[in-house]
Amino acid sequence: MQKVLVTGGAGYIGSHACKALKAAGFEPVTFDNLRTGWREAVKFGTLEEGDLLDRARLDEVFAKHKPVAVMHFAALSQVGESVQEPGLYWRNNTGGSQNLIEAMIAADCKRIVFSSTCATYGDQDNVVLDEETPQFPINAYGKSKRAIEEMLEDFGVSDGIEAVIFRYFNVAGADPEAEVGEFHRPETHLIPLILDAIDGKRAALTVFGEDYDTPDGTCIRDYVHVMDLVDAHVLGLRRLLSGDGGRIFNLGTGKGFSVREVMDVAERVTGTPVPHDVGARRAGDCTKLVSGSERAVTELGWRPERSTLEQMVEDAWRWHKTGHYDS
Numbered sequence: 001m002q003k004v005l006v007t008g009g010a011g012y013i014g015s016h017a018c019k020a021l022k023a024a025g026f027e028p029v030t031f032d033n034l035r036t037g038w039r040e041a042v043k044f045g046t047l048e049e050g051d052l053l054d055r056a057r058l059d060e061v062f063a064k065h066k067p068v069a070v071m072h073f074a075a076l077s078q079v080g081e082s083v084q085e086p087g088l089y090w091r092n093n094t095g096g097s098q099n100l101i102e103a104m105i106a107a108d109c110k111r112i113v114f115s116s117t118c119a120t121y122g123d124q125d126n127v128v129l130d131e132e133t134p135q136f137p138i139n140a141y142g143k144s145k146r147a148i149e150e151m152l153e154d155f156g157v158s159d160g161i162e163a164v165i166f167r168y169f170n171v172a173g174a175d176p177e178a179e180v181g182e183f184h185r186p187e188t189h190l191i192p193l194i195l196d197a198i199d200g201k202r203a204a205l206t207v208f209g210e211d212y213d214t215p216d217g218t219c220i221r222d223y224v225h226v227m228d229l230v231d232a233h234v235l236g237l238r239r240l241l242s243g244d245g246g247r248i249f250n251l252g253t254g255k256g257f258s259v260r261e262v263m264d265v266a267e268r269v270t271g272t273p274v275p276h277d278v279g280a281r282r283a284g285d286c287t288k289l290v291s292g293s294e295r296a297v298t299e300l301g302w303r304p305e306r307s308t309l310e311q312m313v314e315d316a317w318r319w320h321k322t323g324h325y326d327s
């Protein structure tokens with residue numbers, strides 16, 4: 001069976017990717033430092049503990065498993081934190097990715113599916129964000145990811161690295177079988193925080209600003225179901241393995257929902273109003289991020305099937321009630 005090295009495979013998206021890889025006939029090997037990931041989330045394939053900043057450990061794992069490709073999820077991903085502590089983001093995300101790419105080249109494993117982000121576009125009101133839109137990231141998280149995209153391009157020229165780059169919009173939902181799900185400590189993402197507020201795990205949700213230039217004053221995001229997202233990764237991997245080369249794809253649905261609209265859907269799905277208050281804007285937040293691209297659909301044959309807001313909240317709610325990790 002062909003092995004795929006999954007950095008960050010113990011995290012939210014990486015653990016779902018391992019499930020999708022296994023279902024598609026690949027053998028996922030998780031590489032994770034377990035700082036924000038969970039040992040119990042590695043349910044599909046093996047775990048190799050290690051840090052991307054440890055080049056010797058990376059070399060060891062490449063030599064042991066001889067993967068045909070890499071899926072690179074491991075990263076710090078909190079916009080607010082990246083504004084407070086940019087050094088963490090430059091070192092771990094950008095420096096860690098450089099180590100990974102150089103280890104790949106040394107091991108002659110030159111195909112990579114990379115998790116990038118719509119945060120690389122920055123705050124561009126009323127612009128349709130497609131893959132050709134110029135990037136003006138406004139926080140260290142987005143800047144670190146844009147730098148990795150550029151690094152992949154440079155190593156493509158020098159060493160033949162081939163990268164399928166996915167720029168995610170807002171990933172939500174969980175495995176409908178609730179074997180894996182979203183579980184961050186601390187949690188910062190909107191939908192799990194809403195669900196925590198609904199079942200009393202936290203006092204109330206704070207809406208970060210109601211004075212944005214949007215119809216209800218709250219920020220607008222494009223939410224995509226994690227299962228649909230990882231399906232796209234398998235398609236991207238197959239594209240690389242079949243020799244079609246690297247490419248950049250946005251992964252979103254093209255529909256935006258405000259924070260208020262997400263709260264309304266959560267109320268409908270759970271039958272409980274969301275306890276909340278309204279606070280100040282969060283540093284680094286963009287007003288509106290909505291994907292305008294059909295490229296993944298037309299070129300990869302991607303068919304997002306679960307990415308309605310109702311389905312995402314329903315799947316997240318099922319996981320929220322039944323699943324969690326302790327270690």
Ligand code: UDP
Pocket residue numbers: 079170188189190191193205206207208209219220221259282285
């Ligand atoms: N948000 C909020 N309260 C929270 C967490 C998030 O109002 O406690 C808002 C946030 O300002 C953004 C949206 O919800 O507009 C999605 O935020 P999240 O952190 O889930 O994802 P991001 O867009 O930062 O990747």
